[in-house]
Amino acid sequence: MATVSVVITNFDGEQYLPQMMRSLRATGYPFHEVIVSDDASRDGSRLLLRHRYPDVQMVTSDANRGPSPTRNAGIRAATGDLVLLLDNDGHPFEDAIVPMVEMLQDRPELVGVMPR
Numbered sequence: 088m089a090t091v092s093v094v095i096t097n098f099d100g101e102q103y104l105p106q107m108m109r110s111l112r113a114t115g116y117p118f119h120e121v122i123v124s125d126d127a128s129r130d131g132s133r134l135l136l137r138h139r140y141p142d143v144q145m146v147t148s149d150a151n152r153g154p155s156p157t158r159n160a161g162i163r164a165a166t167g168d169l170v171l172l173l174d175n176d177g178h179p180f181e182d183a184i185v186p187m188v189e190m191l192q193d194r195p196e197l198v199g200v201m202p203r
Contacts, residue, residue, distance in 0.1 A: 091116065115181070124145075124160050169191055
């Protein structure tokens with residue numbers, strides 16, 4: 088099975104990150120890695136991640152560059168076969184990951200999929 092890296096784009100998302108982490112755990116999927124790409128947050132996001140989620144990798148920026156460059160920095164850091172892109176205030180449904188991975192494995196011509 089393909090390995091899946093999770094890349095979460097974050098800016099001042101301290102209030103959202105705990106729910107995101109719970110949601111990822113609830114999927115039961117064996118993610119290869121979880122990366123939070125932080126866009127110069129001014130809240131306690133980085134501290135929260137360091138203390139409560141030490142297994143989460145962080146990619147940080149000292150200047151706010153916006154979501155696209157921040158997401159791209161997370162993608163560059165990812166080492167899995169596939170990358171699941173999430174924003175800090177979203178969360179995956181428990182049953183969404185496996186069908187997306189299967190679709191990408193079954194149809195190699197696809198470059199991306201999204202759940203309904």
